[in-house]
Structure formats: C-alpha cells, structure tokens
Amino acid sequence: MTDEIRQALFGMQDPKYRDFQVKLIPGAEAEKMIGVRTPDLRSYAKELLKRGDISAFLSELPHRYFDENQLHAFILSDMKDYETCMREVERFLPYVDNWATCDQMSPKVFKKHKTELLEHVKAWLGSDKTYTIRFGVGMLMEHFLDDDFDLSYPEKVCQIRSGEYYVNMMRAWYFATALTKQYEAAVVFIEKRKLDIWTHNKAIQKALESYRVTPEHKEYLRSLKIK
DSSP, X not given: OHHHHHHHHHHTOOHHHHHHHHHHSTTOOGGGOOOOOHHHHHHHHHHHHHHOOOHHHHHSOSOSSHHHHHHHHHHHHTXXXXXXXXXXXXXXXXXXXXXXXXXXXXXXXXXXXXXXXXXXXXXXXXXSSHHHHHHHHHHHHHHXXXXXXXXXXXXXXXXXXXXXXXXHHHHHHHHHHHHHHSXXXXXXXXXXXXXXXXHHHHHHHHHHTOTXXXXXXXXXXXXXXXX
C-alpha cells in the first residue's frame, strides 16, 4: 500500500512548491520532500479513509518522505473512532520530526473525548521529545482554553523547561492565546514572571499582534516586557 500511496503523491507533485517548503522546514532535505500541496493532501487523506483499512501505511514507520508524514497527520485528523485515533497518534508521535506535521495533526474526534484526552496530554507534556511536547501544548491550547479551562493547565505549561525553540514557541503561543480567551487568569502568570524570559517576551509579542486583545490590555502587557 505504501508504494501505491507514494506513487499517488508523486503524481500530485509540484516541484516549485517543494522548493518553497524546503525553506520553511529547518533541516529539511529536498530529496525527502515530494512537494504536494496541502489541499491535495487533505483530499487524498479523506479518500484513503473512505477506502477502509489503511493500517499498512500507518504502521510503516518511519516514513521516507515529509509528504507521507503530512498525509499521515491528515488521516489521523479525520479519524472517527477515538480509541483507534488515539492509538495511532501515540504510535505516530515519536516519529514526528518537524513543526508542520506536528501542528497539522489535530484530530477532530478529540473534541468529544476531552476527559480521556487530558490524561494523554499530561503524559505528552512530560515527554523528552520536542514535538511530542509541542503537540501536547497545542492540544491544551486547542481544547482547554474555553469552557474546560482550569488554572492547573497554564501552570503545567509554565513548568515545562526546554531549550528547544519549537517547544518554547508553542508555549509562548499558548499564553498569547490564553491572553485572548482567559485574560484575567493568564495575565497573572505574566505579572509573576513564571515563564523563562524568552518565552515571556515572545508571549507578550504575539498577544500584541492579536486583534482579540484590547488596546488597554496591550498597553499593560507592553509594560510587563522584561528587558
């Protein structure tokens, strides 16, 4: 099945798009990127899911090409059964090696299983793998900043200590988003300087760029930057 899928991906190849993508993914090698545009990958993922059993492709890890990883992420994002989806996410996460694949993977079925999801998120945040941690923070940001918000969640994000840019950028993104959705709770973490300096300032920067933060709040956040 993998050979069939790979042939299909090369049939959708756009060399100019591949060259563009190489510049966006640090450490990416052109020979490991096919160059399939995102809408085509999403459509193909849906097509494969309709066909039925695609476990042969999902289990053949690691994939050879970046585009195969992207396709894998889109397939997981559209899975309907929670247990199957979570099992496949757990199997795939150790092989995720770039921000794009990590951020594209957003299973819709998670929205209906937040209690179960939260236990996995806690484990992901404690991982030693960059993109597993990033994915965990991303899931907290996507699913637990509205009605399901709890102060213990930003506290967990604060407790992460990493020298990895892609972990800390997601932590900053989390707090910037929290400042748009749960301002009164989130701003306390900024006031108390509970984040490392880089993440603290980056969170403020991204909040200042958001149209969802009021001018008054932006003015106050500017005063909280660490020089």
